[in-house]
Amino acid sequence: MTNFVLVAGAWLGSWAWEDVVPPLRAGGHGVHPLTLSGLAEKQGVPAGQQTHVQDIVGEVERLGLRDVVLVGHSYSGIPVGQAAERIGNRLARVVFVDSNVPADGSSFVSGGLDWQAAVEASIAENGGFWAPLTAPDFEGQGLSAEQIARIVDGSTPHPGATLTEPAVLARPLGELPATYIKCLLDGAKPSDDVASLLAGGYWRLAEMDTGHWPMFSRPTELARILLDEAAR
Template sequence: MTDFVLVAGSRLGAWAWDEVVPQLRAAGHGVHPLTLSGLADKQGVPAGQQTHVQDIVDEVERRDLREVVLVGHSYAGFPVGQAAERIGDRLARVVFVDSNVPADGKSFVSCWPDADSRAAVEASIAENGGFLPVVPAAHYAGQGLTDEQIARIVDGSTPHPGATLTEPAVLARPLGDLPATYIKCLLDGAEPSDDVAELLTGKHWRLVEMDTGHWPMFSQPRELAQILLDAAGE
């Protein structure tokens, strides 16, 4: 039996996996959707980048999980990639869902190639009491989502703790050493970022493409669940 630990991206919580969880459990696996500190039902809990890494490690160790597949969507690829190397032989595989990947000593924001975007995010955090604010429905247009799905995301979103985006990642060994699957959602760009493309040239990483947008747990939950099951079998 595999134990899946599911971590959604910025502004989201464990609830984002509601349509994926039943399919994984029906296949006989343990499934543990996780809300990171400061978000959703854990609002008000102070959080930096390493807090989110520890949230994931603590979930694995507290439940004494084995054969763990860590799944990180979007922002969550950053703490998931760091947590993966810290859980040792408990790890079976990492799945990055259209996500950013950590680089030692660099923050989530500093890994973005566009300086204007980095500056805009940092300014927004400063102007909103240390949080990245929620975004309107228009932000999710063109990503294969129905109006109802967009409304669910918008209604469930909470401001994201800014320190988690600006504090550096800490990696003890190369990310390419981890057994990993990278899911590229094609409506969010046809090609992986340069750092991900480089990792995919290694022998431990493989690429899977989905013909949908950046939030596949909403737009294509059945297809995403099947990819996760396939990854667990590798």
């Protein structure tokens, strides 16, 4: 039996996986959606980058999980990638869902890109938190109006320190058994850092013809891909 640990991206909690959980459990697997500190029902809990890494490692250890597939969406690929190397032989595979990936010594906002500068500005303007997106930001991502409303209504401000503190990796990320799921409506190709990791021989690429939030737009298809990757 595989144990899936599901970690959603910025602003979201375990609730974001509600439509993905049933088909995974129907396959006879353990499924453990996780809310990171400072988000959703854990609002008010202080959190930095390493807090989120420990949230994931601690959940695996607390539940005594083995044959673990860690799934990180968007921002959460950064703490998930770090947690993957820290759980040792409990890990079966990492699946990055249209996500960022960690680089040792770098943070979510490292690099100086326009969107990263906008994140830093939002943190400065909102008391140390990254403000959630609004409905127009989700246009063109394969989501219905109802799905967009669900995401917007459930989102909570994201702790800024988790985005500005650097990742810590003990060994090359490319040595982990991993799958990267690229959501094509959010860009036709993986970012350069992901492309480099895919070229290393340990990582696989899967594609979905949907937007950046496939747990809402294509939950059954996403679950099928996760099941396929867990079986490798």
